[in-house]
Amino acid sequence: MARFANVEVPADKQIQIALTYVYGIGPKTARDIVHAANIDPTTRTKNLTEAEEKRLRDIIDANYMVEGDLHRVVANNVKRLKDIGTYRGLRHKLNLPVRGQNTRTNARTKRGKRVAIGGSQPKAASKT
Numbered sequence: 001m002a003r004f005a006n007v008e009v010p011a012d013k014q015i016q017i018a019l020t021y022v023y024g025i026g027p028k029t030a031r032d033i034v035h036a037a038n039i040d041p042t043t044r045t046k047n048l049t050e051a052e053e054k055r056l057r058d059i060i061d062a063n064y065m066v067e068g069d070l071h072r073v074v075a076n077n078v079k080r081l082k083d084i085g086t087y088r089g090l091r092h093k094l095n096l097p098v099r100g101q102n103t104r105t106n107a108r109t110k111r112g113k114r115v116a117i118g119g120s121q122p123k124a125a126s127k128t
Contacts, residue, residue, distance in 0.1 A: 002045050002053050005066045011046040018045045019056075024066035033059050 001008045002018070009018035019030035034041045037055040039048070048056075060066060065073065081089030091098040097107050108114070 002048060004053075004057055005060055007067065009045055011044070013045060014042050015039060015045050015048065015056075016041040022060070022066050024064060024070040025060070029064065033064075 001011045003009070004019065005022050005024075007022045009021045011018075016027070016030045016034050019025050019033060020027055025033070031041060033056060036059050037052065039052050039056070043052075078089075078092050082093055083089070088098050095110055095112075097103060097110050101107060103111070
């Protein structure tokens with residue numbers, strides 16, 4: 001398996017698909033990287049030569065912010081929003097959707113599992 005930006009990418013996938021396993025590289029960026037390295041996009045990762053892998057690594061390291069660095073930048077941006085007290089920062093603090101989505105019925109992913117409210121069902125009749 002080849003390693004790019006300290007991530008093992010699948011050996012049996014095409015290189016343009018395999019590169020998307022790295023955080024910060026999407027389909028468009030992967031196509032750009034492969035094109036810049038003069039590699040056929042349909043080449044399987046296991047069929048790359050050492051020189052081709054090195055070219056890909058050099059391009060990624062020189063031109064793109066990926067993995068740990070990108071995680072750090074995103075975390076710092078969210079922390080900055082929280083610190084200065086913006087509306088978006090507040091939404092991050094409260095674990096609610098940040099980009100204006102509806103929360104009355106949806107947003108289950110962000111808000112978590114439903115919590116039953118006591119007293120909404122009639123009490124079951126008990127035998128006396």
